[in-house]
Amino acid sequence: MQALVLDGINQPVQLREVPTPQPAPGQVQVSLHAAALNHRDVWIQKGQYAGLKFPIILGSDGAGIVAAVGDGVDKSLLGQEVLINPGRQWGSQPAAQGRDFQILGLPQDGTFAEFVCVDAQQVRAKPAHLSFGQAATLPLGGLTAYRATFTRAQLQAGERVLISGVGGGVALLALQMAVAVGAEVWVTSGSEEKISRAVALGAKGGISYKTEKWPALLTKQAGGGFDVIVDSAAGPGFNDLLDAAAPGGRIVFYGATHGDIPDLAARKVFWKQLSLLGSTMGTDQDFAEMVDLVEQHQLVPAIDQTFPLAEAEAALRRMDDGLQFGKIVLEIKS
Structure with missing residues (x-):
């Protein structure tokens, strides 16, 4: 062959x-x-x-x-x-x-x-x-997105979710799945074009993570902090996600393309009652449920x-x- x-x-x-x-x-x-x-x-x-x-x-x-x-x-x-x-x-x-x-x-x-x-x-x-x-x-992207967003972060219909670094396969699949179940989705990207294309897929809006003090600007635009944040970058910008999270929010990350998280603002984590969740791939059940969701909502x-x-x-x-x-x-x- x-x-x-x-x-x-x-x-x-x-x-x-x-x-x-x-x-x-x-x-x-x-x-x-x-x-x-x-x-x-x-x-x-x-x-x-x-x-x-x-x-x-x-x-x-x-x-x-x-x-x-x-x-x-x-x-x-x-x-x-x-x-x-x-x-x-x-x-x-x-x-x-x-x-x-x-x-x-x-x-x-x-x-x-x-x-x-x-x-x-x-x-x-x-x-x-x-x-x-x-x-x-x-397969890999859908499984990763499903487990992170639903099995780990337990996203529910009506919640406000932020997906960082939109443009990659996992982030876009998480966006489409979250929209399908009735969540309100916002995004970040370094590219305004990618933000616009994410809006065309159902996102409410977004902001460039290069913008100074973007968490305050985005949470004002969205009408509040985010119940769920799905991230793949980690790195120095992770503390911005703590600022963007709503009290009691869940931040799930499935990658660390920007490296480890230096100087984590631990006081923000405990004061806001945040949950930090790691996620990798998923079980056979996660895979089956992911495919069922795609079929049910005819996602492309x-x-x-x-x-x-x-x-x-x-x-x-x-x-x-x-x-x-x-x-x-x-x-x-x-």
């Missing part, structure tokens, strides 16, 4: 012929029609990820058709259109993943290929209203740009440069 292979740190991905994987007992082989990028792929390529091994086929997100099944797998799955849950071996405790938890695309070869083999329980029927490309954008993920598989290196550079609004997709089969 054709696959994109990464041979080492800071190397470009190379499209080459590799052996087609065959399903082991309990697995299915998926003929991939589309895959989607995540920042995880860029971090692995740059050597900024734990457990590196080479060569590796990157890719955590994918959608396609079940082409073969291993021993012990229900043959009725053959021919089904599916999307893949990239998380496996979460463990027995829903509260946090166990030591054996893995994400597709490292250490197991991922979805930047014509075929991938995964455990049968990792596939879920593709929402019928979505194309393969649209469905491929959901935002796609930034679609590249052919052979141009994946250009796609990775677009993500690395932070130019995208929505998910970047690789078309594998038209």
Whole structure:
């Protein structure tokens, strides 16, 4: 089969012929029609990820058709259109993943290929209203957004929510899901264009995080502080989120692209009775509930740009440069 292979740190991905994987007992082989990028792929390529091994086929997100099944797998799955849950071996405790938890695309070869083999329980029927490309954008980003926003932060209809750094796939999916359940959504971004595009997706408004004293300005515009704040940056700007939060608010973060939080204003946390929540990926139940929400509300993920598989290196550079609004997709089969 054709696959994109990464041979080492800071190397470009190379499209080459590799052996087609065959399903082991309990697995299915998926003929991939589309895959989607995540920042995880860029971090692995740059050597900024734990457990590196080479060569590796990157890719955590994918959608396609079940082409073969291993021993012990229900043959009725053959021919089904599916999307893949990239998380496996979460463990027995829903509260946090166990030591054996893995994400597709490292250490197991991922979805930047014509075929991938995964455990049968990792596939879920593709929402019928979505194309393969649209469905491929959901797994990692949708799972991360759902668990952070609903399982961890327990967002409810009618609450005011702030999503920081809108433009990336997870943030936009959190925006769409929160709007769908009846929350009032506001956003921040360093780009006025991205704020405008978020408003077109249902946000009430937003502000540039480069604006001096933006929390005071935004909370005045929104009519109060935010019950839930969803963040992926952390870093020095995290204290601004404490100012933007309503008393009793929940701040959930699923990443730290701006690094650790220096000099946390602890007095604001306890005086405002705030909850700080970490979140990573999600359980099989989170994944199922996420897909159900997408189907129920007929949500269509935002796609930034679609590249052919052979141009994946250009796609990775677009993500690395932070130019995208929505998910970047690789078309594998038209």
